[in-house]
Amino acid sequence: MSALIEGLFNGISIGSVLLIAALGLAIVFGLMGVINLAHGELMMLGAYTTFVVQNVFKPLGEPWFELYILFSLPVAFIVSALFGLALERGVIRFLYGRPLETLLATWGVSLILRQFVRSVNWLLVISIAVFCLCFFGGMAILKRLSHWERIRNWAITILLFISSAISIALGFLIDRVGTLALTKPWFSARNVDVTAPTWLRGGWKILGFQMPYARLFIIALTIICLLGVYWFLNRSTWGLRIRAVTQNRSMSACLGIPTAKVDALTFALGSGLAGVAGCAVSLLGSVGPNTGQNYIVDTFMVVVVGGVGNLFGTVVAGLSIGIINYLIGSGTLALIFTSTESLKPLVDFFLFFATSSMAKVMVFAIIITFLQVKPAGLFPQKGRTAEL
Amino acid sequence: MLQVSNLNVYYGESHILRNVDMSIPSGQMVCLIGRNGVGKTTLLKTIMGLLKSRTGEILFTGKPISKIATDRRVRMGIGYVPQGREIIPRVTVKENLLLGLEARPQGRKGNEAIPEEIFALFPVLKTMLSRMGGDLSGGQQQQLAIARALMGKPRLLVLDEPTEGIQPSIILEIEAAVKRIIAATGISVLLVEQHLHFVRQADKYYAMQKGGIVASGSTSELSQEIIQEFLAV
Ligand SMILES: Nc1ncnc2c1ncn2[C@@H]1O[C@H](COP(=O)(O)OP(=O)(O)O)[C@@H](O)[C@H]1O
Ligand SMILES: [Mg+2]
Numbered sequence: 001m002s003a004l005i006e007g008l009f010n011g012i013s014i015g016s017v018l019l020i021a022a023l024g025l026a027i028v029f030g031l032m033g034v035i036n037l038a039h040g041e042l043m044m045l046g047a048y049t050t051f052v053v054q055n056v057f058k059p060l061g062e063p064w065f066e067l068y069i070l071f072s073l074p075v076a077f078i079v080s081a082l083f084g085l086a087l088e089r090g091v092i093r094f095l096y097g098r099p100l101e102t103l104l105a106t107w108g109v110s111l112i113l114r115q116f117v118r119s120v121n122w123l124l125v126i127s128i129a130v131f132c133l134c135f136f137g138g139m140a141i142l143k144r145l146s147h148w149e150r151i152r153n154w155a156i157t158i159l160l161f162i163s164s165a166i167s168i169a170l171g172f173l174i175d176r177v178g179t180l181a182l183t184k185p186w187f188s189a190r191n192v193d194v195t196a197p198t199w200l201r202g203g204w205k206i207l208g209f210q211m212p213y214a215r216l217f218i219i220a221l222t223i224i225c226l227l228g229v230y231w232f233l234n235r236s237t238w239g240l241r242i243r244a245v246t247q248n249r250s251m252s253a254c255l256g257i258p259t260a261k262v263d264a265l266t267f268a269l270g271s272g273l274a275g276v277a278g279c280a281v282s283l284l285g286s287v288g289p290n291t292g293q294n295y296i297v298d299t300f301m302v303v304v305v306g307g308v309g310n311l312f313g314t315v316v317a318g319l320s321i322g323i324i325n326y327l328i329g330s331g332t333l334a335l336i337f338t339s340t341e342s343l344k345p346l347v348d349f350f351l352f353f354a355t356s357s358m359a360k361v362m363v364f365a366i367i368i369t370f371l372q373v374k375p376a377g378l379f380p381q382k383g384r385t386a387e388l
Numbered sequence: 389m390l391q392v393s394n395l396n397v398y399y400g401e402s403h404i405l406r407n408v409d410m411s412i413p414s415g416q417m418v419c420l421i422g423r424n425g426v427g428k429t430t431l432l433k434t435i436m437g438l439l440k441s442r443t444g445e446i447l448f449t450g451k452p453i454s455k456i457a458t459d460r461r462v463r464m465g466i467g468y469v470p471q472g473r474e475i476i477p478r479v480t481v482k483e484n485l486l487l488g489l490e491a492r493p494q495g496r497k498g499n500e501a502i503p504e505e506i507f508a509l510f511p512v513l514k515t516m517l518s519r520m521g522g523d524l525s526g527g528q529q530q531q532l533a534i535a536r537a538l539m540g541k542p543r544l545l546v547l548d549e550p551t552e553g554i555q556p557s558i559i560l561e562i563e564a565a566v567k568r569i570i571a572a573t574g575i576s577v578l579l580v581e582q583h584l585h586f587v588r589q590a591d592k593y594y595a596m597q598k599g600g601i602v603a604s605g606s607t608s609e610l611s612q613e614i615i616q617e618f619l620a621v
Contacts, residue, residue: 237496244476244487250438251474256462256491256540 002207007332008323013215015322016222019315020280021295022302023225024273026314030303031246032266034092035099037106039299040292041113042271045083046076046278047287048117051192066197069279073221076275084271088264096263114289118189122182127171134163191288200283214283221280225273226315232269233311242266246309305367307377316378321363329359389414389544389576390435395444397427397434404430406600408444412544417570417577419587419607421618422596428580429471431596432548435578436468437461448544462491467542471549471580473533477522481513484521484536491540505572506535509565527558534562538569544576545569551583559583582619 021043028036036042050072057068087109095102116124138159142148148155174182196214203210233239244252245262253259281291302321306313327333331354337343353362374380390412397405404427412418420428433439435446437458446454453461462468476484485506489496507514510531516524524532530550537545547566551559563586569575581587588607595603595618603614 240479240483240487241490243479247476247478248474250458251470251476252487253458254436254438254462254468254470254474255487255536256459256495257487258459258495260457 002209003332005207006209007326007330009211009215010330011323011326012319013219013322014326015319016219017281017284018298018302018322019318020218020222020225021274021277022299022314022318023222023229024270024277025299026270026303026306026311027229027273028267028270029300030309030311030314031242032263032270033099033308034096034267035103035106036092036270037103037296038087038110038113038292039271039274040294040296041110042080042084042274042292043278043281043295044117044287044289044292045113046080046275047194047282047291048187048192048278049076049079049275050279050282051187051194051287054194066199069197069200069283073276073279076279077272078275080275080278081268081272084274085264085268087271088267092267093260093263110292114292117187117289119185120187121185123171123174123178126174126182127167130170131163131167134166135159138163189289191286193286194282196283218280218283221276225276226311229269229273230311238262238265301364301367305370305377307379307381309381310377310379313377313379321367324366325359325363328353328362329356330354389416389449390578391445391447392431392435393445393447395431395434395446396442397430397439398442399430404599405434405441406598408599408601410594410601410604412576412578413592414576415574416592417579417590419579419581419590419593420596421581421587421593423618426596427599428596429548430599432468432470432546432578432580435546436466459490462540462542463493463495465491465493465541465543467491467537467540467545469530469533469537469545469547469550471552473526473529475521475524475529475532475536477520479521480517481519481521481524481532482517484532485513485517485539488536488539491537491542502539506538509538509568510535527554527562530554530558530562531565534565542575544578547577547579547581549580549582551581551586559586563589584615584619587619 024042025036025039028034028039050069053072053075054065054068057065057071087106091105091109092102095105139156142151142155142159145151200213200217203212204216231239233242241252241257241262242265244255244257245259245266249259252262277295278291281287281295298321302318303314305321306315306317328350331351334347334350334354337347337350353359371377390410392408392410395405395408396403408431410418410420410431420431422428430439434441437453437456441454444454445452448461448464448466451464453464456464476487479487482502485502486496486500489500512528513532513535516528521529521532534547534550550562550566554562566577566579567589570577577590579586579590587593588610590607593604593607593610594601595614597618603618
């Protein structure tokens, strides 16, 4: 009995990590159809944000430090959502309906982000800020001109050139005269560690085994996020707009729905959820520039198996993949068959896969087989969005 | 209310609309007739901003709207009931109606109630509020589509073949509803229609052939030859 509960708990806890990581993608990929390969990096951004918030809270002393994780959740959401918003406005909105270009562009963005956390320092931040100030400030001023439409392309080219020149020159200048503190990378390429507050360390002993509090926290967080997303999509005004736009974009525009705003908001929401997921996974291990990569394949897998565009499917898929993964990886499946002598080869077979990395191989194989039978996933979407 | 001048529209390289001129006076109902495939829907889509014109100008209440995005045109007061109805399928009837509120100039504000006039015009909808839009029959969807457009209180209502593929009794209901809407609100209407009876309700007609306007005038002087030539009956 306790073994069963333990297996279920561990499976659900692996599943809930998968699920919280996949939730944002279920919106961005599932609802909007955008293949965002930088989704993992948005998670990583959330994880690094948690690290920064933790360092800000450290000097504040005991009662405050215990609570930093609760602060870092909304901060991670906002940071990732803002970055997602910039990504949508700056890159992805030009690529709607062009999956290959989106794939390549977002892959590029993921590489940039990975390098960004490796080398980010005050100098880089200042240079980027100056560039944005020059470029967008200049745009705002030039837009007031009456003949803006005619000079638009020229103006953008020249502004781009001038702003980069100014920010690069400033960068060199600061590099010459500035102190080392300005050019020292914030995180460096090595992994950083988020220390869980004491109330998340240890575990809850029940029936002879232990449920780690950090895992319980992630399960609770996943449930809250799921309920929040469900409420937002099905009960709020913006949720209705999002559903309308994902089901029939051109008719939604003909109803007066600002589709461009809806796209931006949807993407920001999905990205923000990636940030929250990043905050959650930072509790499970150290965080590095490649953290996002560890999750990107899994998250796409969960969304595809669940049936693209179906939140409920994503939940079922996340939990089942988690449970199957645990049953195989822990050798529980092999144990079931040991009692029967004639099933010896089967036991050997499952024992072979009873490590976490081999379990992944087997889960992958199972999923590929499953998708041969049901290519549209567990809960295929009916209607016109499915035909796209 | 609406002026279209010298409009040329292409699908890729095929020239669909050729030098279309048309005007809808305020408070009048104008009917556009023509056989299948002459470009009626294309003209309506261009007015809504779903298609771009290569040349030409569209004025709505005197303002040029060719460069304005679809959703802003709608909020300026153009209600659209497309061919094929385009009900949002996996959203309830009530939510479909609430989406109609987005067309108000200031956008939708919270959860407003659906006005009784809508149910007075289309009583069927009242009993179906919690059904999915995609589960309604064709006639019900058509009524929903018109009701949805009216929720935004448009100044110009654009209807693309509202009676296409609908059983005769419901056609009469829809016709009567459109008449009552015009009587009650003084709205301008642009109608694409194949049923002669409905066409005769309009004040003015334009006849289209091969992407151009070839005849126009008052519907009271619709001659038998014109009807023979341009209506697919
Ligand atoms: N998406 C499209 N791509 C290319 N050609 C189209 C498309 N839609 C319509 N057409 C062509 O444009 C012409 C006008 O179509 P349409 O405006 O729908 O006609 P109507 O509404 O008068 O029946 C037709 O010849 C049709 O084949
Ligand atoms: Mg048509």
